[in-house]
Amino acid sequence: MQTDIDPRSLIGRKAFDRNGAKIGTIDEVYLDDATGEPEWAAVRTGLFSRDAFVPLEPSKLIGESLHIPYDRKLIKDAPDFGVGRHLSPEQELQLYHHYRLDISSPDSDPVSSNGSGDKDFGKIAGSED
Numbered sequence: 001m002q003t004d005i006d007p008r009s010l011i012g013r014k015a016f017d018r019n020g021a022k023i024g025t026i027d028e029v030y031l032d033d034a035t036g037e038p039e040w041a042a043v044r045t046g047l048f049s050r051d052a053f054v055p056l057e058p059s060k061l062i063g064e065s066l067h068i069p070y071d072r073k074l075i076k077d078a079p080d081f082g083v084g085r086h087l088s089p090e091q092e093l094q095l096y097h098h099y100r101l102d103i104s105s106p107d108s109d110p111v112s113s114n115g116s117g118d119k120d121f122g123k124i125a126g127s128e129d
Contacts, residue, residue, distance in 0.1 A: 007031065007038040014065045015043045015054065017072040026066060027051055028083050040095065041066065042083045045076055052078045053087075053095050070099065 007029040015023040023043050028051075030040040041059075042051040052075050059068045068075060079094045081087060087095070096103045 010038070010041060010061075010066065013061075015041070016065055016067050017075060018067075018069045019071070020067075021072045023052065023054075023068065023072060023075055029056070030087060040087065040092075043075070050076075050080055051083050052076055053081065054078070055095070055099055055101060074099070 010026050010029050013026050015026055017023055024045040025043065026041050027044045028042040029038050030042070030053075031037065032039040038056045040053050041056055043054055044050070045052050054066075054068045054070070054075055056066075059066055061067075078098050079091065081091050093103065095101075
């Protein structure tokens with residue numbers, strides 16, 4: 001996704017799947033704690049006000065809407081962790097697996113200094129925590 005956009009400006013934008021079907025409206029944006037870059041968005045799907053987490057990479061911002069390169073069914077079947085708090089490492093891993101995203105990176109550290117691998121992921125854009 002474009003890194004020059006303020007992640008808070010995504011909130012309220014419409015989200016569409018790979019076929020152009022409307023998924024819903026972006027509720028929140030979650031930042032990677034290590035890089036500060038936007039990583040996930042919570043999209044309110046409308047039906048029963050459920051939020052579906054979607055990856056911002058490889059999604060594209062086109063005009064005023066976010067286009068997510070996955071089918072609507074896969075997005076709606078994404079794990080629902082609720083919104084308004086950090087994603088745990090386990091929750092983020094579930095999302096990576098759900099979308100079949102590569103979780104390795106050349107500079108990633110899979111185990112923290114205490115050996116537990118427990119890191120804090122998913123900071124909400126605009127939050128102080």
